[in-house]
Structure formats: structure tokens, C-alpha cells
Amino acid sequence: MTASTTIIGGGIGGFTVARELRAKGVDAPITIIDPEGIPYDRPPLSKDVLAGSKDHDALCFVPEDWYAENNVTIVKDKVVRIDGKGKTLVLENSDPLPYENLVLATGGFARIGKTPGFEEHTTVLRTFDDACTLRSAMGEGKRLGIVGAGLIGAEVAAQAQELGTEVVLIDPAPVSLIPAVGEELAKRLHDLHAAHNVKFVRGMTTEITDDGDHKTIHVDNDDSYEVDHVLLCIGLIPETALAESLGLDIDNGVIVDTQQRTSLPGVWAVGDCARLRNEDGTLERRHEHWDSAVQDAKVAAASIAGLDAPKGSAPWFWSDRYGVHVEGVGDMSAPGETFIRPDADGNPAVAFRVADGTTLVGAASYNDSNAVRAARRIIDREIPVTPSNLIDPSIQLKKLAR
Numbered sequence: 001m002t003a004s005t006t007i008i009g010g011g012i013g014g015f016t017v018a019r020e021l022r023a024k025g026v027d028a029p030i031t032i033i034d035p036e037g038i039p040y041d042r043p044p045l046s047k048d049v050l051a052g053s054k055d056h057d058a059l060c061f062v063p064e065d066w067y068a069e070n071n072v073t074i075v076k077d078k079v080v081r082i083d084g085k086g087k088t089l090v091l092e093n094s095d096p097l098p099y100e101n102l103v104l105a106t107g108g109f110a111r112i113g114k115t116p117g118f119e120e121h122t123t124v125l126r127t128f129d130d131a132c133t134l135r136s137a138m139g140e141g142k143r144l145g146i147v148g149a150g151l152i153g154a155e156v157a158a159q160a161q162e163l164g165t166e167v168v169l170i171d172p173a174p175v176s177l178i179p180a181v182g183e184e185l186a187k188r189l190h191d192l193h194a195a196h197n198v199k200f201v202r203g204m205t206t207e208i209t210d211d212g213d214h215k216t217i218h219v220d221n222d223d224s225y226e227v228d229h230v231l232l233c234i235g236l237i238p239e240t241a242l243a244e245s246l247g248l249d250i251d252n253g254v255i256v257d258t259q260q261r262t263s264l265p266g267v268w269a270v271g272d273c274a275r276l277r278n279e280d281g282t283l284e285r286r287h288e289h290w291d292s293a294v295q296d297a298k299v300a301a302a303s304i305a306g307l308d309a310p311k312g313s314a315p316w317f318w319s320d321r322y323g324v325h326v327e328g329v330g331d332m333s334a335p336g337e338t339f340i341r342p343d344a345d346g347n348p349a350v351a352f353r354v355a356d357g358t359t360l361v362g363a364a365s366y367n368d369s370n371a372v373r374a375a376r377r378i379i380d381r382e383i384p385v386t387p388s389n390l391i392d393p394s395i396q397l398k399k400l401a402r
Helices: 012-023 065-069 128-136 151-162 183-195 241-245 290-305 369-381
Strands: 005-008 030-033 072-075 079-083 088-091 101-104 108-110 143-147 166-171 199-202 205-210 215-219 224-227 229-232 236-238 254-256 267-269 274-276 316-321 324-330 337-342 348-355 359-366
Touching: 005 012, 012 030, 012 290, 065 072, 079 241, 101 290, 143 151, 143 215, 143 224, 151 166, 151 183, 151 316, 166 215, 166 224, 183 199, 183 324, 183 337, 183 348, 183 359, 215 229, 254 267, 267 290, 290 316, 324 369, 348 369, 359 369
Parallel strands: 005 030, 005 101, 030 072, 101 267, 143 166, 143 229, 166 199, 254 274
Antiparallel strands: 079 088, 108 236, 205 215, 215 224, 316 324, 324 359, 337 348, 348 359
16 A cells, blocks of 8 residues: 655645645545645735635635545644654644655745844734734725835735725835846836835835834834834745754755655655755755745655656746736746847837747746746747747747747
8 A cells, every 4th residue: 555645734735745646546645734724825815815805715725525535634733843763743732643755845934034123013924814914904094014025015015005005115126026027027017016106115124113003114224114014025934944853954945856855765845845956966946936836746746656757847926916917937037138028018018038049048927928828838848939039029929839
């Protein structure tokens, strides 16, 4: 009989491992352990949940009955330590749990840092409860400060503004997301803040104070901003504490090989907590996106099942702000040159990153999912490109992907 599989973490990575194992005919018991219980989707937390269009049930990947029907046990608890010698998980509120195959899908936690007031006077957005707390701080007459203008910060700013909240968005970078989408698209996206009456402040937050009536965000340009609530969006730290208790190799993430195997046989890692070591020993940067976690999970499930790994695809992400849909694929910060395809009004609509004159390595779009879909196909199939064709709006990109 195939060994049972225990998965620590109920995000998209952990859930996908379980679903893929069942899809591949593996019938051994599966257990998913997560403090929040039933696995649910996280990207809607900064969008649909804040907008009030989705509740908790709508975030669940599958109906609750699916788990019993597929012999997947959900343990609502927190793993505090892994006893590798005894192959046992030490839980916070339950008896120790033995394991055979083990998958770490522990994700990460919000970066807080040591700036005075960050720990005491801010909230973060990682869970459904976090989203509910944040939602209560939005609305007419309320003031929200957001520290960090990356993907999550911008998404929350857009939703808060839509609900009538007065928003101030603070970041030391004059324009965010340049490494993700290129300078031209990043600037166009950045300009949406001012167009929707979201105040952007360039500066480093030096302190947050609370006098009981309101919070004050102090910035290094000597300005300060009074708000009712502060959301911190300054990045993610991979959750590696359990991996450390198991003695696994760690370097800004749990080190895995091309089959998502860690340095200890019988243990895999997927998603935000995992970092790939290539066969030549070089380390890839972690891709903290939904699609990357799904791809990791499919590879891990194949490895557990003793099957060949599925062919991978260029990393892809999406985001939404102020009614604009953004997508990116590949690596827009790779060595090379950026080429811009304009929309009908002459604004930058699609950015392409081309290496060596003919190799597409990245693309990003502003309200053009089809362009990124075609670009991903070109990257995956290693189809040579001609930059002049990429930037010509009269040429359909899908034809270049054939």
C-alpha cells in the first residue's frame, strides 16, 4: 500500500497536492493540517472579500463533502514542531500525529520589521479574519493608511477608495512593480492612484504612534499623516520554522530540487515556503504567487506518486486595481531589452522583455489577458520572436505563438 501523506498548510499549494494525488489514483490516506481548518483561496482577501462580494464559504476550493468523499482528513490545529526521528508532528492542541510522507505547504508570514509602532499599531492581511478586520476599517468618513504600495497594498487601496475611505499610500519607491511589469506599465498603474484620489506619499515610514483617538504615520520627509487604521504590506517572510526543527536545508526558503523534494527523503515543500535549487547548484528566487504554488504542488504530487513531473510553465501572476486587470509572465527584470505595444490611444498596454534580440523571457499587460496568454506560450515553447512584430498592434500575438 502506498504510504499516507500529511500536508502542513491549507492554502492553494497544500490543497492542490491532495487533489492531484487523488486525480493520479493514489488512494492512501491524506491529512491536511491547518489552524484555519478547511482550505480556502487567499487572493480574494484583498479584492472580493473587502468589496463584500464573497464570504468565507465562497472562498473554499471545494464543498466540504469533498474531503470525506476522497478520504482526506482535515485537522484544525497548528503544528509546533516536527520530530523527525520519531516521524511525529507535535500539535498545539491535539495529540502528536505520526506521518509517513510529509509535505510542507506552510507559506509565509507578513514582514513586520523593527520600525517603532509597526508591531503594536498595524494589521496585516493574510487570513479571512484579517480581511474582516480590515473591512471594518473602511467606509465613508474613515481614514486608512497603507504602508507598502506593491500588489497587495495597491489592491487594498483601490477597494478602500471604492468604499469611500480616505486613503494614504506610503512607499519609499517612486513607482512600484517595475521589476514585475516593467517601467512603462508600472508608471501607468501608479498614476491610477492619483486619478482615484488615493494620496501617494514617497518616503520611508519611521514610526507609527497611537494616542487613543487616531494613529499617526511618521515619514522620513518630516511629514505625518493621521489615520484611523494602518495596514502593513511590506513583504512576506517564508515560514521555515518547522523545516528548521526537522533539520532541512534552508536559504530564504526551504531548499527543494526539481521534484520539490527537500534535503530529507520523504519530505517535500511547495509554494511560498519553497525555493528551488537547480541541478547546477544555483538557487532560484521564490515566486510568491498563486500559480507558482499550483505548479509546485503538481510536481510534488507526481513525485509522491512515483510519476514523471508535469512539464512546467513560465511563472504567471495577476492583480486587479481600480477596474484594471494586470497580468505578468516570466521575468520582466531579466537581462535584455523592453519593448512596448501600445493600445488604441497610444498608452503602453503590453510590455515584452526580450533577451539576445529574439528570446522572449517576460511579458506584462494592462487589461490584455490574451497578450500574456500568448506570451506564456511563446516562452514555454521557446519560439523566437521579432521585436518589431511584438510591438505592432496590427499583428495578433496568438499568431506569433503558433
